[in-house]
Structure formats: structure tokens, C-alpha cells
Amino acid sequence: MKHVTLSQFAPVLGKTLAAGLIAGSLIATSAHAQSLGGFPIREPGAGSQGSSGSTGKGGKKGPMQIIVDANGPGPYKTISSAIDDVAEGGVVYVMHGVYNESISLDKSVFIQGDRGPGSGVEISAPMNAPCLKFTPKEGTAHAVVANVHFAAKINSGADACIDVQQGVFTLKESDVLGSGVRPAVRINGGTVMLEKNRISAGSEGVYVAQQHSLSQSFIIDNKILQNKVGVDIANGARADVVIAGNEIFDNLESGVKSSGYGSTSLIGNKIRNNKGSGVILDKYAKLSLVRYNEIAKNSRDGVAIPFGVNGVIEDNEIIGNGGLSIFLREGLEPKITNNTIDNNAGDRCSKKDRRKGRC
Numbered sequence: 001m002k003h004v005t006l007s008q009f010a011p012v013l014g015k016t017l018a019a020g021l022i023a024g025s026l027i028a029t030s031a032h033a034q035s036l037g038g039f040p041i042r043e044p045g046a047g048s049q050g051s052s053g054s055t056g057k058g059g060k061k062g063p064m065q066i067i068v069d070a071n072g073p074g075p076y077k078t079i080s081s082a083i084d085d086v087a088e089g090g091v092v093y094v095m096h097g098v099y100n101e102s103i104s105l106d107k108s109v110f111i112q113g114d115r116g117p118g119s120g121v122e123i124s125a126p127m128n129a130p131c132l133k134f135t136p137k138e139g140t141a142h143a144v145v146a147n148v149h150f151a152a153k154i155n156s157g158a159d160a161c162i163d164v165q166q167g168v169f170t171l172k173e174s175d176v177l178g179s180g181v182r183p184a185v186r187i188n189g190g191t192v193m194l195e196k197n198r199i200s201a202g203s204e205g206v207y208v209a210q211q212h213s214l215s216q217s218f219i220i221d222n223k224i225l226q227n228k229v230g231v232d233i234a235n236g237a238r239a240d241v242v243i244a245g246n247e248i249f250d251n252l253e254s255g256v257k258s259s260g261y262g263s264t265s266l267i268g269n270k271i272r273n274n275k276g277s278g279v280i281l282d283k284y285a286k287l288s289l290v291r292y293n294e295i296a297k298n299s300r301d302g303v304a305i306p307f308g309v310n311g312v313i314e315d316n317e318i319i320g321n322g323g324l325s326i327f328l329r330e331g332l333e334p335k336i337t338n339n340t341i342d343n344n345a346g347d348r349c350s351k352k353d354r355r356k357g358r359c
Helices: 006-025 079-085 351-355
Strands: 034-036 039-041 065-068 090-094 097-099 103-105 109-113 121-124 132-134 142-146 149-151 162-164 168-172 175-177 185-187 191-195 198-200 204-208 216-220 223-225 229-233 240-244 247-249 256-258 263-267 270-272 279-281 286-291 294-296 303-305 311-314 317-319 326-328 335-337 340-342
Touching: 065 079, 079 090, 079 103, 079 109, 198 204, 204 223, 223 229, 229 247, 279 286
Parallel strands: 065 090, 090 109, 097 121, 103 132, 109 142, 121 149, 132 162, 142 168, 149 175, 162 185, 168 191, 175 198, 185 204, 191 216, 198 223, 204 229, 216 240, 223 247, 229 256, 240 263, 247 270, 256 279, 263 286, 270 294, 279 303, 286 311, 294 317, 303 326, 311 335, 317 340
Antiparallel strands: 034 039
């Protein structure tokens, strides 16, 4: 199977990805500010803290950068206190340590975990609380979180570990450990980018339930494993979801399930060793694009289309699955072309054997 790079996703990502990311990076900038990840930040000695006129909690002026160290001598021991005080569009640097708190974000901020040698940055949520919840006061607010380990407590009342309600949100190079009974990451709205994360131990690794047609989700180059369902798309509006370059494996049910409205594009993923089907396109899923994926060694069908779905399934490797390569109800007509199909157990069964559950 040929190697697929992100540059080849351009026809699918198109202008929507660029628009979503650029919109977030232009928030609260000033003409004389340096930038870090699209957010303004003053270099040390460039002026007094808060002199740019940016405001923190309660409308007061706040510093553009704060260092948090649970084990250090500085004034900031918790991430929440730093978020309260940092200016809009500022940066919170978090040093190594365990932070037993639930993070609530309602403004533009960049949270950067320490990249140096050490134990890493872990946010351990209390019982019945999310690890991080993004509920911005303004829909254009953009939060970026990088290089942080999130861990939710195991409790039937717990919320999603990462909960995004609206705005522009980016999570990258982080580890999200769900509670087992709620999603590891829940996306309810806004424009969301998940990139180069490890997402595990949720009822769903990523649960997408966006309710606005202008919402967008980009799930790029993550490892999504050991959840009940890897990625579950249940949008109530015609929002777009792009899932590209991920490894989605060892989940207890399906790798990817799409049953909501809108278009779902699966491009260049490795979807393997899941206990259910590799991909399920169900109910209201429309205009689905499944291309350049390796869908292999899943316990049930490689791709299952139990109800009305139109779309394109092409240039995939569908190999060694326990059910059919592509399960399709009679009368449905997605475009299926140029797939490599081999050694799927269900393809060797007769219809009579399948009806009797023999294979």
C-alpha cells in the first residue's frame, strides 16, 4: 500500500481546515507582540506584565505568560489559578508534576507542558469532574493545549475527560486516559483539532456530537486504542469530520462508527485489531469518503453499511477481517472501487452458512 502524506489530504481538507486554524491564530494579537503558536507573548524584559492592555479574570490586566510549578518556589501551584490570572491570549507554562484539579477554560490561552527531561505533566481530575472543559465566553476564542497527560477517575458519574463545547480548540502531543464509562474526548461544537495524541480507556476514544452545521472536527495522526469504540460520530447537524493518518486499534467494539449527519472523511488510517467492525457507516451518515485506509484483522466486517449511506469507498486495503470485507444491504449504492480485498473470513462463507451463524 502506498505511503500517504498529509499533503495528499488537501483535496479533502480544503479551505475548511485552513479557515478554522487561521481563525484561531489571529485572536487577540497586537502589532508589537511576538507570537507562540498564534498567541501573543512578550519576551522576558520586553515590558511590564500586562502592559499590552490584555485582561485577565474580572477585566483586570494580567501577565502574558505565567509559569506553574507544583513543586517549586513560585506563587503558582495550580494551573487553574494561572488561567484565572493570565491575560487573554497568554501562555501558561506548566512544569513537571501531578496537578489534582479540573481545568475550566473560558478564554483564549496556550497551556504548554514542560518538554524537558522529567516525569511529565499530569492533570488528574477529581471524581465526577472533567479533566478539562472548554466553554469560551466568545465563540472565536482559541485554546491550545500541548504536551500534557490527562487522567479521569473511574466513576460512573464522571464526565468526559476532555469536553469541548464551542470555540476553537487544539489538543496536541498529549495523552488522554478516560474513565472507562464516559468518552475520553467529547466534542460538542466549535472547530476542533486533535493532533498526535494518545487517546485511550474511554467509552469512546473520541465522541463527536456537534449540533451546528458550521462546526468542524479534524482528528489527525493520533493513536486511539483500548476504548469501547475508537471514534463515534453522532452529529446532530451537517458538521464535517476529517479522520486522517490515525492508528485506531485494540478497541472493544468498532474502530470508527459514523451514524450522525454531515460528511465523514476517513483517509490514510490504520484501523486494525478491533473487536467489532473496522468501520461502520450507519443511519444518517451521508457523503462518506473512505480512502487509502488499511482496515485489517478486525473481528467482524472490514466496512459495515447496515443502512442508507451514499459515499465513496476506494483505494483501501481490507484484509484478514473476521466478517465480510464490505457488508452492504441490498439496494444501497455507494461507490466501491479499486480496493485490495483478501482473506476476509466472511467472503468465503455462503449466504446459508452466514444465516446459520457458522462463519
